[in-house]
Amino acid sequence: MVSLNALIMIAGTFFLVWLADLNTALGLGNSIVIMMAGMLLYLPEDVLGTLSKSGLPAYSLLFLFLLLLAFMFMVVCIEYARYRIPVNKLGIHNSLKAHTFLDMKLNPAGGMPFMYAMTLVSIPQYIFLLVQAINPRASWAATIANELVIGEPAWIFLYGLMMVLLSFAFAFVTVNGEEIADKMMKNSEYVDFVYPGDETRRYINRIVFRLTVFGTLYLILFTVLPFLFLLWDRGLLRLVMIPGSFLMFVGMISTIREEVRALRVNQRYTRLF
DSSP: OHHHHHHHHHHHHHHHHHHHHHHHHHHSSTTHHHHHHHHHHHHHHHHHHHHHTHHHHHHHHHHHHHHHHHHHHHHHHHHOEEEEEOOTTOOSSSGGGGGOOOESSSSSSTHHHHHHHHHHHHHHHHHHHHHHHOOOOOHHHHHHHHTSTSSSSHHHHHHHHHHHHHHHHHHHHSOOHHHHHHHHHHEEETTTTTTTTHHHHHHHHHHHHHHHHEEEEEEIIIIGGGGGGGTGGGGGHHHHHHHHHHHHHHHHHHHHHHHHHHHHHTTTOOOOO
């Protein structure tokens, strides 16, 4: 039975990879469209199912609905917020000079840390379970594995730590100061009062660091603190995961929107002959 389940999962993985490659070649959004479909399918069920089991009164549900609308508005605003660094270019002196910027997202990492944090935090638990399976006398491994179950204080602490690490990692990978500084030097671009090269790289990295601190606090607020409710009721697991899933969903929508905008720009140009 285990082998059959493993074969089915492997076959499903290959099918999803093929479907993602097909969508990359012929569609929009690459592989994220497949994830969006799953999120749209299960998100209403998660919300309605959890609220129906909670037994909350009607006014509490109304308050939660208003809170959800406020959360959606704030997430969309932060997703599309940009920190702009004015950029000059040698030999360019026209009216467009005032509209030349280096844009950085207010939350450089986006919702990507949430996508990987839960998987990475689960690895230690599986390692200790494997140790227990190999050596049944290792009771200490079973004890540690039980402490790393979702909702336990140790798991919440590791999850928050992983979110912080992934937030900084994704931020500096997404906005690479060295690559941006090199590209600006090759294009004869510069920032006022900042020398090209290493000084520009350090300047950009300092800004990315400050933005990442804000983005990390933002992610902790909406993707880590809700898990504290699991200390009260483990049945709220699917509900407390909704903020992080929505962060991912908004980021995916933003990516598809940019692709559609790029395609529309390309279609405006027509051949002369």
